[in-house]
Amino acid sequence: MARGPESEAYDSEAMKERRRRILDEAREMIAEFGVDGLTVAALGKRAGVAKQTLYYAFGSKDEIVAAAILDYFETSEGKIDYRGAPGSLTRLIERMVAIVTRNLGIRNYIAALIAIWYGRSPVLWNALFDTASTSHRKVIAALVEQDALQPWVEPDELIEAMVGQTILTTNAWLQGRIADEDLIDRQVMALMQLLAGVTREPVSGEVKRIAAAVREGGAKAYLASL
Numbered sequence: 001m002a003r004g005p006e007s008e009a010y011d012s013e014a015m016k017e018r019r020r021r022i023l024d025e026a027r028e029m030i031a032e033f034g035v036d037g038l039t040v041a042a043l044g045k046r047a048g049v050a051k052q053t054l055y056y057a058f059g060s061k062d063e064i065v066a067a068a069i070l071d072y073f074e075t076s077e078g079k080i081d082y083r084g085a086p087g088s089l090t091r092l093i094e095r096m097v098a099i100v101t102r103n104l105g106i107r108n109y110i111a112a113l114i115a116i117w118y119g120r121s122p123v124l125w126n127a128l129f130d131t132a133s134t135s136h137r138k139v140i141a142a143l144v145e146q147d148a149l150q151p152w153v154e155p156d157e158l159i160e161a162m163v164g165q166t167i168l169t170t171n172a173w174l175q176g177r178i179a180d181e182d183l184i185d186r187q188v189m190a191l192m193q194l195l196a197g198v199t200r201e202p203v204s205g206e207v208k209r210i211a212a213a214v215r216e217g218g219a220k221a222y223l224a225s226l
Contacts, residue, residue, distance in 0.1 A: 022047045022054065026068040031109040035065055035116060035124065066127035069113070073131035076102055083226070087142030089195075089210060090226060093188055095135045097219050100184045103170070111174050117167050132163045148203040158198060165190045188219040 025047040029038045040061050044051040058064045080098045084090030103110045116124045136159045143149050149158070169190050172178045178186055192211035196204055213222045 018047075018049065019057070022049060022057075022064070023068045023071045026064055027072055027109065030065065030068065030112045031106065034112045035119070038065065040064070060123075062121050062123040065116075066123050069116075069124075069127045069131060073134075077134075087138040089139065089206065090223070092135055092139050092191065093210070093214075093219055094223060096187050096191065097184055097223065100187050104180055104183065107174070110170060114167060114171050114174060129160075129163060132166060133159050136162045143199065143203065146203065148199050150198050150200060153198045158194075162191060162194060165194055184220070185214055185218050188214050 022043070026038065026043055029043060029046070038061070040054050041051050043064065044054050047054075054064060058067055076099065077095075080095060082091055082094055084092075084094055113128055116128050119125065140149075140155050140159055140162075144155055149155070166187060169178065169183075169187050173180075173183050173186075189211060192207055192214065196207045196211060199207055210222065213225070217225075
């Protein structure tokens with residue numbers, strides 16, 4: 001993603017703090033007005049930065065929004081207390097539980113992100129996909145290494161299908177078709193159901209056991225039992 005001379009422009013602590021303020025304000029405006037309602041001029045005014053400075057640092061409005069999405073993802077990811085190994089199903093579920101718990105408290109912001117998925121900006125779509133697919137990529141890479149995927153599965157297509165399923169489930173929640181208290185388990189079950197169909201034994205058996213446990217007692221209880 002081309003973002004101009006941002007790394008040079010934000011070397012000092014003062015510049016880093018200004019960048020933080022810009023991205024925080026961008027996220028607030030996305031939650032308030034959606035991506036379409038965010039203007040560079042209004043963002044500059046709220047962040048106390050000239051519009052020209054924003055363009056110089058980030059390159060375009062879409063790249064400002066993309067930077068805000070990626071920065072928020074990195075901040076949220078750093079707060080998750082993982083116990084499962086990288087690439088494991090346990091870690092995938094841990095991340096889903098943590099992220100959905102966070103999302104329940106920022107409904108407007110999540111609605112704006114879902115609109116990006118169905119929008120026309122490749123820059124924003126790629127930023128959203130990159131953040132949403134990070135944990136999926138590690139899981140699928142581990143499954144490929146174990147030769148645990150069915151021979152007809154194309155890993156990149158599977159990753160996009162996993163992200164797409166998460167988006168569909170989130171959209172159903174935003175529309176009121178999934179209750180807040182059911183969203184975590186619905187997201188985890190959607191991924192387990194998908195993985196159950198594309199994996200081979202012994203992994204498919206593990207996936208099915210996890211799905212049965214989540215269906216019986218919920219994803220949080222499953223993690224607590226480990």
